[in-house]
Amino acid sequence: MLNKDLPLPLYYQIEEYLKRKIEEREFGVGELIPSERELSERFQVSRMTVRQAVTNLVNAGVLYREKGKGTFVAERKIEQPLKGLTSFTEDMRQRGMSSSSKLIAFEAMVAPGEIREKLKLKDEEEIYCVRRIRMADRKPMAIETTFMPVKLLPGLTEKIAKGSIYHYVEQELGMAISHARQMIEARAADEEQAHLLDILPQSPVLHIERSSLLSKGIPFEVVRSTYRADRYSFISDIER
Numbered sequence: 001m002l003n004k005d006l007p008l009p010l011y012y013q014i015e016e017y018l019k020r021k022i023e024e025r026e027f028g029v030g031e032l033i034p035s036e037r038e039l040s041e042r043f044q045v046s047r048m049t050v051r052q053a054v055t056n057l058v059n060a061g062v063l064y065r066e067k068g069k070g071t072f073v074a075e076r077k078i079e080q081p082l083k084g085l086t087s088f089t090e091d092m093r094q095r096g097m098s099s100s101s102k103l104i105a106f107e108a109m110v111a112p113g114e115i116r117e118k119l120k121l122k123d124e125e126e127i128y129c130v131r132r133i134r135m136a137d138r139k140p141m142a143i144e145t146t147f148m149p150v151k152l153l154p155g156l157t158e159k160i161a162k163g164s165i166y167h168y169v170e171q172e173l174g175m176a177i178s179h180a181r182q183m184i185e186a187r188a189a190d191e192e193q194a195h196l197l198d199i200l201p202q203s204p205v206l207h208i209e210r211s212s213l214l215s216k217g218i219p220f221e222v223v224r225s226t227y228r229a230d231r232y233s234f235i236s237d238i239e240r
């Protein structure tokens with residue numbers, strides 16, 4: 001029951017109630033939750049209040065709506081620790097999920113200015129531009145555009161790019177990946193990203209830019225990724 005004397009808004013208390021039911025698996029993944037009418041009767045609140053709670057949970061990726069059908073429990077988000085320089089393939093394997101990639105672009109080109117600077121290349125040096133949709137258990141999670149100097153990975157092929165690039169760099173080429181700097185920011189999906197990620201345009205996404213170095217401080221990749229914010233959260237442990 002809701003406590004009207006608490007200084008917590010009623011919609012917030014309903015959100016907590018729904019989250020608890022999901023955690024206790026009373027409402028399982030993919031199951032329909034009670035309708036707005038049922039919830040407003042159960043809690044003796046207006047449908048506006050219920051709608052606010054449900055909308056907040058939809059925006060947080062806990063629930064999803066299907067037109068004409070109702071509101072359902074979403075799969076749990078992938079919680080990605082922000083430590084350890086890991087690859088998508090490793091991250092998925094660690095979770096017992098399958099990883100695959102849809103290759104949407106693979107080309108060699110002269111590096112555009114900004115990328116050239118980040119990869120510390122000379123004017124005419126070429127890069128590979130690899131664009132992949134990264135899938136976990138066959139569902140699209142992220143779009144990743146990777147720029148790598150051709151001179152460091154001269155034998156890169158489409159087949160390799162469909163698998164793990166980190167595996168290729170370390171196991172096949174014997175180079176050590178050692179360090180990366182990463183920036184994460186919130187964005188809204190544009191039409192193309194939404195189409196590729198199977199979400200609605202303007203849905204929240206996480207834009208990540210990673211620059212990675214090999215052991216001697218040699219830059220080997222700049223990666224621009226767009227992650228589905230309803231499927232991913234990034235977790236860091238912090239100490240004081």
Ligand code: 16G
Nearest residue numbers: 087088089164165166167208210223
């Ligand atoms: C991760 C990295 C990406 C890297 C890729 C290699 C982020 C947020 N993540 O997706 O930078 O290029 O792994 O994965 O940038 P792979 O070895 O499976 O090809």
